[in-house]
Amino acid sequence: MFDALYPLARSGLFRLEAEVAHHVSLAALRIAEKSGILGLVSSDEEWVSPVEVMGLKFSNRVGLAAGLDKAGNTIDALGRLGFGCIEIGTITPRPQAGNPKPRLFRLVDREAIINRMGFNNPGIDAGVENVRSAKSFGGIVGFNIGKNKDTPNENAADDYLICLRKAYPVADYIAVNLSSPNTPGLRDLQGAEASARLLGVLKKEQQLLAAEHGKQVPLLFKVAPDLDEPQIRDLSQVFLNGGLDGLIATNTTLDRDKVAGHPRAMEAGGLSGRPVFEKSTATLGLFSNHLGSHIPIIGVGGISSLEDAREKIRAGATLVQIYTSFIYQGPRLVREFAQAL
């Protein structure tokens, strides 16, 4: 039913400014969920194709990437659309407004988005509360965590620790975002030394929290597609030595080669959707070569067809996530991938 309605909904939504459309569609989903409409028209069975990764049982291989449900207040509604996993956030210790608007741009003819949202989010306490209030979603909830913009990189570990401690009791996994291009200096944490230090601190805390809460919550790092081969090799070594539980490859790109000449191409921010697929998948493949079967990888970046999703898996991903193609093509993709992968 959604599949049939989505093109109509999309033509309405795409007449709105991109960020307004984002808020309108999430609000509409929440209303449809609360009123029981979503529950009536969705069925769980066809989306179940279970897989166990990092000690977690995912009902299928398709997740929603971070950034769509930043606050974690739309989990139940999004869950009805068939996602086996919903990654909320990025969430920072304190609430933050993000960058000035406009900060979200569609490149419709390229099925792409450029965003420079800048971690607008309600803060970790609200995020945890929202996840606690989710009722119907039985899938995996990942917490994507970041640092506040005004926290210097020397103190970034403190921000990640605050979020890790607060999210731990309610999260199924924690994703440490090192790769947003919209928080100045954040990507510097992908340097071998900085990431080794951060991973060490967080793994130590994870052990303490595991003992305290009696559950092991996997720790993942999310990386950019703009790393070169030596960086990927060094980072992989850091991840293997440090006992990282999982990798998310990749975030958005700063590269504009694939959209050169497009009127929107020079908007500052991270590019997502079709134009990032090749670069993102190449990055995933290189990480996979280094990490082998030791660290599972969630493949994300430019997946817009079943064939793309399969290519991510061939490149080394165990699970996949989507964001931009979900905006352009709607929930049809989720069910199609869940059934086929």
Ligand SMILES: Cc1cc2nc3c(=O)[nH]c(=O)nc-3n(C[C@H](O)[C@H](O)[C@H](O)COP(=O)(O)O)c2cc1C
């Ligand atoms: C509007 C927008 C906001 C995003 N916000 C976040 C975020 O807060 N944290 C994060 O880790 N990734 C964020 N992302 C990146 C996505 O999670 C994903 O890694 C990236 O878009 C590539 O996947 P895609 O091509 O399927 O969209 C955002 C992406 C978009 C389009």
